[in-house]
Amino acid sequence: MKSVCFYFQVHQPYRLKKYRIFDIGKSHDYFDDALNNKIMEKVAKKCYLPTNNLILQIINESGGKFKAAYSITGTALEQFEKFVPAVIDSFIELGKTGNVEFLSETYYHSLSFLYSKAEFINQVSLHKQKILELFQQNPNIFRNTELIYNNELAHFVERLGYKGILGEGADHVLGWRSPNFVYKSKSTDNMKLLLKNYKLSDDIAFRFSNKGWEEWPLSAEKFASWLDSAEGENINLFMDYETFGEHQWEDTGIFNFMRQLPKELTKRNLVFKTPSELIEKQHIAELDIHNPVSWADLERDLSAWLGNKMQKSAIQMLYDLEQEVKKTNDNRLLEDWRKMQTSDHFYYMCTKWFSDGDVHKYFNPYDTPYDSYMSFMNILNDIAFRVKRIKNKDLPNNVVISETPSLLANTL
Amino acid sequence: MKVLMFGWEFPPNNLGGLGTACYGLTKALSKKGISITFVLPKSASAHSHLNIITTTDLYIGNIKMKMKYVNSLLLPYITDKDYEKMYKGLLFGNSLSGELYGKNLFEEVNKYAEKAAIIAKFEEFDLIHCHDWMTFRAGIKAKEVSGKPLIVHVHATDFDRTGGNPNQAVYDIEKEGMRAADKIIAVSNYTKDMIIKHYGISPNKVEVVHNAVEQEVNIRKDSKIEHQDKIVLFLGRLTLQKGPDYFIEAAHRVLQILPNTKFIIAGSGEMYRRMVDRAAELGMGKNMLFTGHLTGEDIDRAYQMADLYVMPSVSEPFGITPLESLKNNTPVLISKQSGVSEVLKNALKVDFWDIDEMTNKIVSVLSYSPLKKSLIENGQRELEKITWDNAADKCINIYSKLRKAK
Numbered sequence: 001m002k003s004v005c006f007y008f009q010v011h012q013p014y015r016l017k018k019y020r021i022f023d024i025g026k027s028h029d030y031f032d033d034a035l036n037n038k039i040m041e042k043v044a045k046k047c048y049l050p051t052n053n054l055i056l057q058i059i060n061e062s063g064g065k066f067k068a069a070y071s072i073t074g075t076a077l078e079q080f081e082k083f084v085p086a087v088i089d090s091f092i093e094l095g096k097t098g099n100v101e102f103l104s105e106t107y108y109h110s111l112s113f114l115y116s117k118a119e120f121i122n123q124v125s126l127h128k129q130k131i132l133e134l135f136q137q138n139p140n141i142f143r144n145t146e147l148i149y150n151n152e153l154a155h156f157v158e159r160l161g162y163k164g165i166l167g168e169g170a171d172h173v174l175g176w177r178s179p180n181f182v183y184k185s186k187s188t189d190n191m192k193l194l195l196k197n198y199k200l201s202d203d204i205a206f207r208f209s210n211k212g213w214e215e216w217p218l219s220a221e222k223f224a225s226w227l228d229s230a231e232g233e234n235i236n237l238f239m240d241y242e243t244f245g246e247h248q249w250e251d252t253g254i255f256n257f258m259r260q261l262p263k264e265l266t267k268r269n270l271v272f273k274t275p276s277e278l279i280e281k282q283h284i285a286e287l288d289i290h291n292p293v294s295w296a297d298l299e300r301d302l303s304a305w306l307g308n309k310m311q312k313s314a315i316q317m318l319y320d321l322e323q324e325v326k327k328t329n330d331n332r333l334l335e336d337w338r339k340m341q342t343s344d345h346f347y348y349m350c351t352k353w354f355s356d357g358d359v360h361k362y363f364n365p366y367d368t369p370y371d372s373y374m375s376f377m378n379i380l381n382d383i384a385f386r387v388k389r390i391k392n393k394d395l396p397n398n399v400v401i402s403e404t405p406s407l408l409a410n411t412l
Numbered sequence: 413m414k415v416l417m418f419g420w421e422f423p424p425n426n427l428g429g430l431g432t433a434c435y436g437l438t439k440a441l442s443k444k445g446i447s448i449t450f451v452l453p454k455s456a457s458a459h460s461h462l463n464i465i466t467t468t469d470l471y472i473g474n475i476k477m478k479m480k481y482v483n484s485l486l487l488p489y490i491t492d493k494d495y496e497k498m499y500k501g502l503l504f505g506n507s508l509s510g511e512l513y514g515k516n517l518f519e520e521v522n523k524y525a526e527k528a529a530i531i532a533k534f535e536e537f538d539l540i541h542c543h544d545w546m547t548f549r550a551g552i553k554a555k556e557v558s559g560k561p562l563i564v565h566v567h568a569t570d571f572d573r574t575g576g577n578p579n580q581a582v583y584d585i586e587k588e589g590m591r592a593a594d595k596i597i598a599v600s601n602y603t604k605d606m607i608i609k610h611y612g613i614s615p616n617k618v619e620v621v622h623n624a625v626e627q628e629v630n631i632r633k634d635s636k637i638e639h640q641d642k643i644v645l646f647l648g649r650l651t652l653q654k655g656p657d658y659f660i661e662a663a664h665r666v667l668q669i670l671p672n673t674k675f676i677i678a679g680s681g682e683m684y685r686r687m688v689d690r691a692a693e694l695g696m697g698k699n700m701l702f703t704g705h706l707t708g709e710d711i712d713r714a715y716q717m718a719d720l721y722v723m724p725s726v727s728e729p730f731g732i733t734p735l736e737s738l739k740n741n742t743p744v745l746i747s748k749q750s751g752v753s754e755v756l757k758n759a760l761k762v763d764f765w766d767i768d769e770m771t772n773k774i775v776s777v778l779s780y781s782p783l784k785k786s787l788i789e790n791g792q793r794e795l796e797k798i799t800w801d802n803a804a805d806k807c808i809n810i811y812s813k814l815r816k817a818k
Contacts (some may be wrong), residue, residue, distance in 0.1 A: 020768070020769075020772040021669060021771065021772045021775045021776060021779075022669075022768070022771075022772070308786060309782040309785055309786055310780075310782045310783060310786050312782070313780070313782040314782075351758075351786060351790055354757060354758070354790070367761075368757070368760075368761075369786075370758075370760060370783060370786070370787065373780070373782075373783055373786075374772070374773070374776045374780070374783065377776070377779075377780050377783075378776070399669075401669070401670075401775065401779040402779070403779060403780040403781060403782065
């Protein structure tokens with residue numbers, strides 16, 4: 001029997017303040033609480049609360065047939081606790097149904113796998129603890145930030161005890177193959193790979209309200225018939241949770257669509273599976289994916305975060321500070337440094353589409369990628385300053401501003 | 413199509429952006445088959461006093477333009493006080509001058525208009541296109557004589573030039589020109605808003621044609637001049653409009669963070685003395701270099717030496733210099749109160765009065781080389797789209813509509 005697997009990504013970064021040169025060495029508050037609070041409240045109202053409510057109803061009305069998976073980042077969970085605790089409660093409710101699976105990822109929604117394996121392990125374990133604490137689940141499926149995936153990652157997280165991993169079903173990795181099967185990751189013992197069906201997922205996430213799209217308006221009935229006639233054994237619908245009510249506003253009919261969809265699918269004898277259930281299936285083939293793929297932009301590579309000089313220099317400096325920050329045993333400093341790792345900060349520095357003036361705009365607090373880079377680098381210089389201060393209390397209050405780890409090392 | 417154009421400066425004898433803009437625009441228009449007669453005021457040498465109008469052909473590559481020089485004391489960016497000084501000087505030397513030239517700047521503007529009427533009577537043309545206030549009366553006269561449509565092209569208003577306190581007589585002439593015009597071209601939306609707000613002109617009458625930058629000149633990738641200390645450049649007339657005072661205050665703040673930075677102020681103008689004094693007062697004598705007015709190659713060299721070009725204008729209708737700076741591999745920090753910020757995204761931007769933010773951004777560019785490199789690379793890519801060809805196409809479109817309306 002053909003199945004459908006829903007996985008929703010829930011993430012919010014700690015957006016940074018406008019942090020200027022003069023703030024270095026003087027202010028250690030990097031995060032814009034007011035803005036973060038405002039955004040959390042807004043998105044909770046438009047998306048998280050109503051959608052959680054809807055999913056709960058769907059589960060109850062389906063008599064337990066409907067299932068879904070969530071990956072919620074640590075930075076989102078913390079901010080729910082701080083700004084809109086009702087959202088946490090509603091996720092706990094969902095967890096209690098037994099039909100919702102929570103996945104593992106890096107606590108800070110970071111790119112740490114690419115820069116520091118030690119930090120990656122730290123963050124995965126922090127996140128695992130948090131999920132266990134809140135939802136009493138011990139995840140055995142991993143999804144990496146922005147669905148970034150390659151062989152090495154699969155191999156690595158298998159050693160951390162995971163049984164399955166999620167990835168983007170990009171054309172350039174699948175070739176003639178279909179994403180609608182369970183695969184196995186190359187060079188692993190038995191790591192199952194679940195790939196996003198990006199065409200069908202994006203019909204909901206991106207095209208749903210596009211009046212220029214030939215299939216508009218998309219009814220649940222029509223969409224269910226597409227899934228019904230799709231090849232393969234299982235269709236992975238992976239998307240940002242903010243699709244519901246935030247990317248696609250309520251007046252587009254997105255909630256009604258989601259309310260109807262499970263019924264329409266059940267009518268056609270499709271069933272719902274969680275990632276953990278899917279990995280019990282036999283894989284159809286082994287996939288060899290050497291270069292990292294992601295779910296971002298048309299390129300589906302790393303260029304949205306690491307495509308330009310500013311992004312590369314910023315992330316290099318960030319991870320070059322790792323040892324020094326960790327040696328201080330200062331928890332507040334460590335936490336600040338970790339919040340700087342959230343991939344969104346690098347996304348804001350993207351210049352790919354800047355001249356044409358779109359994309360990357362969503363929730364972006366900056367006017368330009370340059371502004372985002374300046375605040376980020378100034379903060380890293382303050383973190384370096386704090387490290388030095390902890391090592392040497394008598395350090396004079398003057399600040400050395402630097403961009404390169406080597407220069408930084410000299411001053412540390 | 414034949415266009416009779418009135419300007420007040422043209423390279424190589426130009427002090428400001430107006431000359432550069434007229435050159436770029438007329439060249440692109442000529443290339444597209446528009447035949448231009450360009451009229452310029454020119455103060456004649458003593459022996460050619462009576463020769464009121466001279467005509468020469470100007471060749472730029474394979475393009476020919478007819479230049480008509482009208483004997484006049486009108487100088488680019490001249491103020492009424494400067495004019496009177498000059499006029500009195502001339503009286504001592506030559507008694508004829510009293511009859512040839514106006515006693516004051518505004519009389520001279522009218523005399524220039526009379527001469528324009530003569531040209532308009534004998535020249536053949538379809539449209540009149542004039543650039544900035546000194547030529548507006550000439551344009552109006554030419555329209556009266558010929559009955560041809562008039563376009564006034566606003567590169568700056570007196571609100572920009574004076575930092576918000578326009579000379580009433582200049583303002584009146586500007587308004588008169590805008591009213592008499594069949595169409596107004598503004599160099600930016602910023603200027604269009606100014607025209608609507610301060611001159612009471614209907615938005616429908618104003619079209620925006622952004623200035624551009626010469627594309628032919630190759631970007632000189634290897635022409636960076638190497639040096640030890642970081643250099644920040646100001647280049648422009650030292651007048652209220654250009655905000656050199658804000659530059660000096662920001663420089664002072666930058667030096668508190670990066671004490672080895674060097675600042676170059678390239679330009680001359682009524683604020684020169686004051687700026688030198690202020691720099692000395694702030695103890696920046698050895699960090700601040702005043703070069704006076706630069707021309708030709710020296711301008712390019714100044715850009716090439718700098719790590720950052722700052723244009724802190726209080727009110728800048730367009731501002732071509734940031735585009736020229738980028739062409740010379742130097743990133744730019746520009747005032748938000750400028751037209752160029754509408755077309756250039758890959759620049760750092762500040763409110764001219766925000767010394768803190770100006771300092772923050774200057775120090776950032778000097779400290780973080782990937783920022784500097786990205787601004788240059790992306791800015792240069794953007795320059796390729798800011799062409800005089802586009803500007804000329806927009807003008808031709810306006811010309812055609814006006815001719816049809818006739």
